[in-house]
Amino acid sequence: MSILTKDIVAQIFTRPFRIRPILHQMVVVGLNTLPIASIMAIFTGMVLAVQTYYQFRQFDLETYIGTVVGLSMTRELGPVLTAIIVAGRIGSSTAAEIGSMKVTEQIDALRTFGVNPVRYLATPRFIALVTMLPFLTIYTDFIGILGAYSISIIKFHIRSSLYIDKTIHFLDPPDVLSGLIKAIFFGAIIAIVSCHKGLTSGEGAQGVGRATTNSVVLSSILILIIDYFLTIILP
């Protein structure tokens, strides 16, 4: 897998630089993930608000819902949940697509046309995931916060200006930034794992199925582990 990582990165800097396949993959990532990411984000935000409300009300701190939701969405839940969803939605289809190309000899065919499969298949996906995941994360952060905000206003009757004030006051740029840096790492993990599983897929439909499952399981686990270490390192 480390060889693949090296290859992917080396191919980014190999001329000519092709923009079209990258844009195509970015659209695929964005369009396929947005609906499910929105649902995930809005409900996570709402649940977070409800839980926080019941805990904090005991101490008359319910106006701090915005702070808790803002920090946990941007620092943790936004990047991690988005990444897990992308691993399930995009990582799996990448592994399946590349895996089935492998078992039907399409990867071999690419090589006979003098086309490097890593360059043609893995590099555009890598760039697309690494660039799109931070944007998706910002989006889910925002939707999550919006979900929590609406519940707090409508259900718990917290004053809107107070809520917004408490959110903004405690949410610093480093909080958002550390989430986005995480997202970049998670994008790289998903791309490398799914391409690797696809390119090394076993024979037949069974082999492709296993590659797909393994890709989702492995990238999800790696995302959680790397998240822990990044949380320690990042401010």
Place this chain on the structure above:
Amino acid sequence: MIQINNLWKSFDGNQVLRGINLNIIQGETMVIIGQSGCGKSVLLKHIIGLLKPDHGSINVFNEEITKLSDKNLYKIQKRFGMLFQSAALFDSLTIAENVGFFLYEHSDLNNDEIMKIVNKNLHMVGLHNIESLYPASLSGGMKKRVALARAISTNPDVILYDEPTTGIDPIMAAIINNLIIRMQKELKVTSIAVTHDMTSAYKIADRIAMLYQGKIIEIGTPEEIKQTQNETVKQFILGNAEGPIYSKFEDNI
């Protein structure tokens, strides 16, 4: 032009090639025959550098391809055209993009010029008006022919055909045989074809080699092969149920 010396290959304990020696002369059409599963496709994939041997050497255009770096190997591979047994069309691309793939990747031709070549090549294999379809909507025989059109679109020096006429009706098979002969006569390409179809083999071959139990057991012109005294080869080309190959199976049971 292509020299294979003492080539060995096994896949997790399954010894497929056991010391292949084969020389292919520039401009000839070499046909490789042999039973299903004997390693014909594996042999072709070694010649084009898709598989690495456990042991032995493969010399192509005066380069030892088993020892080349990836980058130099790509240069050699570009001079080959390969028709895969499974066709191996790119299923995310249209037929036109498949046939023009090499030109889109490696030439400076504009779209119109590429489409002209695509149409011409599809025409050669008897296909019309399918440029904008996707491979999934074609029959098996049509896919083979598209793959053939794609293989010749690279203007290769050497073409490897893995069962070009399998799954294709007899008339179309005859057209494809003629096409292979034309490629050799007009464009001077060297060809290596794998087939079970003896009619096709006799028609297109300058020489025929038989692969059996991991070795080339007989090699000669179609006439020589027809008059062989080797019982194994005889059984195979005549398609007899009984003979040395059959009794080998019986021993195993």
